[in-house]
Amino acid sequence: MIKKIFVLLFLIPVFAYGQDKEVEVGDKVPDFTFAVSKTKNASIKDYRGKYVLIVFFATWCGPCIQELPHVEEQIWDVYKDNPDFELMVFGREHTWEEVDKFKAMKNFDMPFYPDPDRNVFSKFATKYIPRSFLIDKDGNIIYKTIGFTTEEFEKLVAKIKSDLASQ
Incomplete structure (x- = not known):
């Protein structure tokens, strides 16, 4: 009995730690599929050979609402x-x-996709938004942000600009 309790006490923290694992710069992008329309799915593998910026947000998230106009103006409109x-x-x-209602209400032009069950988000992290992940042509995560500050966002924009200029 004591042995079982010891095993449980040892495994619970290990299991809990694994649940908070998130992808880091240098990791390969996790494999996932997502709805690109209400009738069609795509895989992240379909975008190999391109730089991909993935942004996670929620309509109720204040920092997300602050960040999204910058994403539209400084990234989407430019690239x-x-x-x-x-x-x-x-x-x-x-x-x-x-997402369609939010996009229309805010007059955004950039592409929005649903993640109703966190199927995509859970491949990258377990908590905290907004989050952004920049992926290079080879499928490597080369930059990530958590939360929103103008300073960090400017670093993301500079990274995108420098990497796309080298193409």
């Missing part, structure tokens, strides 16, 4: 026609109806 760049904005715990 939307660049064939080497893709932007994916995922509404964590939101449906198509919710």
